[in-house]
Amino acid sequence: MQFTEDTLNLMGLREVKKMRFFTLGIAVATYRNSGTKGYSSKPSYGFYTKYKNKDKTTTEKKQRRTKIPWTEEQKSVLSAVAQGSSVFITGSAGTGKTELLMEVVKLLRKLHTRSKVFVTSSTGVSSFAIKGQTLHSFIGVYDANNCSPENLLDMIMGKKRAISRWEKAGALVIDEISMVDAKLFDGLEFVARKLKGVDETWGGIQLVVAGDFCQLPPVNQNSKYVSYAFEADCWNDSFDFQIELTKIFR
Numbered sequence: 075m076q077f078t079e080d081t082l083n084l085m086g087l088r089e090v091k092k093m094r095f096f097t098l099g100i101a102v103a104t105y106r107n108s109g110t111k112g113y114s115s116k117p118s119y120g121f122y123t124k125y126k127n128k129d130k131t132t133t134e135k136k137q138r139r140t141k142i143p144w145t146e147e148q149k150s151v152l153s154a155v156a157q158g159s160s161v162f163i164t165g166s167a168g169t170g171k172t173e174l175l176m177e178v179v180k181l182l183r184k185l186h187t188r189s190k191v192f193v194t195s196s197t198g199v200s201s202f203a204i205k206g207q208t209l210h211s212f213i214g215v216y217d218a219n220n221c222s223p224e225n226l227l228d229m230i231m232g233k234k235r236a237i238s239r240w241e242k243a244g245a246l247v248i249d250e251i252s253m254v255d256a257k258l259f260d261g262l263e264f265v266a267r268k269l270k271g272v273d274e275t276w277g278g279i280q281l282v283v284a285g286d287f288c289q290l291p292p293v294n295q296n297s298k299y300v301s302y303a304f305e306a307d308c309w310n311d312s313f314d315f316q317i318e319l320t321k322i323f324r
């Protein structure tokens with residue numbers, strides 16, 4: 075049989091098509107088996123369903139977060155923060171301190187820009203809950219409990235990144251303040267004033283502090299007597315507004 079050039083091209087094309095169907099067949103088989111144990115005639119939508127559900131929960135969370143009906147007490151905190159005031163928020167467990175703090179952080183980021191707002195907590199777990207860092211990692215000194223303000227400043231002076239955090243800070247959030255002792259609180263105020271180079275309380279940093287002094291007390295292994303942050307010399311000068319949330323949600 076004599077093949078013309080056209081016939082050969084046509085056969086070549088058919089071979090290519092056959093190959094494509096073969097490859098497609100393998101792909102379909104692999105897809106059907108993926109995510110399932112053994113063969114299943116139904117395609118696996120596992121990934122898609124998981125992705126869809128994840129997306130749904132994120133949207134639900136977002137909607138829930140924006141729809142919180144803030145109480146008058148909580149609103150008064152938000153309006154004080156919006157005016158640039160330094161605020162202390164207290165209240166027993168379940169009064170919405172953390173929830174409110176998350177909203178306060180959003181507000182502070184609008185006021186000062188994101189990079190100038192430092193969100194901290196005295197414990198690792200709660201710093202994770204508010205998507206921040208531990209207070210000690212922000213300070214740049216991990217064993218700062220028994221230092222005098224001057225010693226604390228000396229220790230920080232050796233750390234470039236810590237200095238730059240302090241210099242940059244426009245707002246500082248501290249959650250779980252009950253675990254910070256008075257000496258450290260006074261020390262931090264001194265450091266802020268010196269590193270910001272502004273002779274105002276906390277060097278002009280807008281401070282938002284939350285916690286319940288009836289919960290965990292400060293930990294100080296080197297001293298028998300623990301003094302709470304509210305006993306610090308600078309405590310009253312540190313805030314323009316102090317409030318106790320009274321409505322319990324859980």
Ligand SMILES: Nc1ncnc2c1ncn2[C@@H]1O[C@H](COP(=O)(O)OP(=O)(O)OP(=O)(O)O)[C@@H](O)[C@H]1O
Pocket residue numbers: 142143144145148165166167168169170171172173174286323324
């Ligand atoms: N205004 C509000 N309306 C409805 N629910 C709220 C309101 N404020 C807070 N909540 C809800 O109340 C619950 C407790 O809030 P949150 O965890 O912030 O309390 P908390 O004071 O930080 O408690 P804890 O001291 O135990 O950490 C959360 O589920 C939160 O979403």
